[in-house]
Amino acid sequence: MHERILIVDFGSQYTQLIARRVREHGIFSEVVPSQLAHEHLGEGLAGIVLSGGPASAYESGAPFLDPALLSAGVPVLGICYGMQWMCEQLGGKVVPGETREFGFTEMTVAASKGLFQGVSDETVVWMSHGDRVAQLPDGFERLAHTAHCPEAAIGDDARRFYALQFHPEVAHSREGATMLRNFLLGVCQCAGDWTPGNLAEEMVEAVAVQLGDDGEMILGLSGGVDSSVVGAICQKAIGRRCHAIFVDNGLLRAGERDLVENEFCKHFELDLTVVDAADRFLGKLAGVIDPEQKRKIIGHEFIEVFRDAVKQHPRAKFLGQGTLYPDVIESVAAHGGATEVIKSHHNVGGLPDDLELELVEPLRLFFKDEGREIGRCLGLPDILVDRQPFPGPGLGVRCVGECTPERIALLRAADHIVTSELEARGETDGVWQYFAVLTGARSVGVMGDKRTYEEACAIRMVQSLDGMTADWVYPSREALAAISSRIINEVRGINRVVLDITSKPPGTIEWE
Ligand code: XMP
Numbered sequence: 385m386h387e388r389i390l391i392v393d394f395g396s397q398y399t400q401l402i403a404r405r406v407r408e409h410g411i412f413s414e415v416v417p418s419q420l421a422h423e424h425l426g427e428g429l430a431g432i433v434l435s436g437g438p439a440s441a442y443e444s445g446a447p448f449l450d451p452a453l454l455s456a457g458v459p460v461l462g463i464c465y466g467m468q469w470m471c472e473q474l475g476g477k478v479v480p481g482e483t484r485e486f487g488f489t490e491m492t493v494a495a496s497k498g499l500f501q502g503v504s505d506e507t508v509v510w511m512s513h514g515d516r517v518a519q520l521p522d523g524f525e526r527l528a529h530t531a532h533c534p535e536a537a538i539g540d541d542a543r544r545f546y547a548l549q550f551h552p553e554v555a556h557s558r559e560g561a562t563m564l565r566n567f568l569l570g571v572c573q574c575a576g577d578w579t580p581g582n583l584a585e586e587m588v589e590a591v592a593v594q595l596g597d598d599g600e601m602i603l604g605l606s607g608g609v610d611s612s613v614v615g616a617i618c619q620k621a622i623g624r625r626c627h628a629i630f631v632d633n634g635l636l637r638a639g640e641r642d643l644v645e646n647e648f649c650k651h652f653e654l655d656l657t658v659v660d661a662a663d664r665f666l667g668k669l670a671g672v673i674d675p676e677q678k679r680k681i682i683g684h685e686f687i688e689v690f691r692d693a694v695k696q697h698p699r700a701k702f703l704g705q706g707t708l709y710p711d712v713i714e715s716v717a718a719h720g721g722a723t724e725v726i727k728s729h730h731n732v733g734g735l736p737d738d739l740e741l742e743l744v745e746p747l748r749l750f751f752k753d754e755g756r757e758i759g760r761c762l763g764l765p766d767i768l769v770d771r772q773p774f775p776g777p778g779l780g781v782r783c784v785g786e787c788t789p790e791r792i793a794l795l796r797a798a799d800h801i802v803t804s805e806l807e808a809r810g811e812t813d814g815v816w817q818y819f820a821v822l823t824g825a826r827s828v829g830v831m832g833d834k835r836t837y838e839e840a841c842a843i844r845m846v847q848s849l850d851g852m853t854a855d856w857v858y859p860s861r862e863a864l865a866a867i868s869s870r871i872i873n874e875v876r877g878i879n880r881v882v883l884d885i886t887s888k889p890p891g892t893i894e895w896e
Pocket of ligand 1: 775894896
């Protein structure tokens, strides 16, 4: 059992960020909803972080958390709402603040020691709160203040309880990483020697144990990072007892099928079946233009194709999935109700229960970038590990309007030009996604001396941490010029290229 930090989720938009920050310091962290947190005390627990959240600690109906957490004998760090919950529990008082504090805020630190060891006397933190602590619980002292918040940071050294009104996990808190480090390595005395990479062998071993001496499994390989890493782990664990299935749905990027067939089989002796189902998918998509209907058709068809392929391996009783930690974290719904469905996501792993296969999910405790590191350790080539995310419904959600074979071919060709020009210029390092979209608009142009009336293609390039929010990225003028000229010249059927400068929100990354 590795040492671990328990992150109690009160519904903050930053909870996952706290988990990532903790892991960046070499300590395993797990996120649990507040009402279930008490079930996660015990072995390996080195400390607890209480997240922020939208509730008010003095109101009825605030999320439940068992006060037993405060007698677990480990250090506790409360952040924002987490601070206020702690104070109310321990006999302090929380009141609505006279002024809301939001954004960059100057903070004065009382002493450069403990949590604030190595932090400047005057620093900048990120605030986002309406309520504030008006009366400290017994045993606590002030550690820092701002103009509007006398208790910006408080602590009780004897019990090793600390609380911050601001968000140290957000990069805008200039020295937040130092404070978290002080809490984790100093107060909690964690060793900080956990890395996803050094777990790779353990994961291989765990899959070997789960499958036993003769267990066989099916794995849906998509060409994306997650299923590739799972493929690498499972192949190392059970060799050719892992049967990988790659479905060519006709909505793949240029060279995708070859990449999977060649790269994967070159580096790993995987038992791979490629199912050529392009006609089947495109046939079902004929005449359909509604985005949700397209998504549903592609998802449904995938299940049917996969079901047929599984029948070829009657001995397989396990199913490998590239499930990642963000899919597993059961987040506290901020407003109680179900969140609105913006798009019905389809993933290669999203298969129905009636397949009656036991799941093998070696990445379920990991974030995407950690999965990449594990993949690298297992010898997956960069070309697979560093691939940008690609949605399950593929080019289908980038082709606004009907997905005819001709339009998909146009989009595939344009997309290849966009990605290869940006990559060749080294403009894609650290960029989340970059691709082409067939917008569905047509416009008049002139080529040679002839009038044209053809499709308009958009260049979409975004920066993001996790796909939940995103900022658009400006490619260089040279790259834009090369892309535009090549698409117009080489892709017959597109006569206009535009740049998408919409962030998420209000846009989404994909167009459908
Ligand atoms: P949106 O368009 O919702 O996309 O802003 C956010 C991120 O999710 C990817 N995406 C998908 N991934 N199945 C997936 O596995 C899907 O159905 C799907 N739809 C969108 C998208 O590429 C972006 O990274």
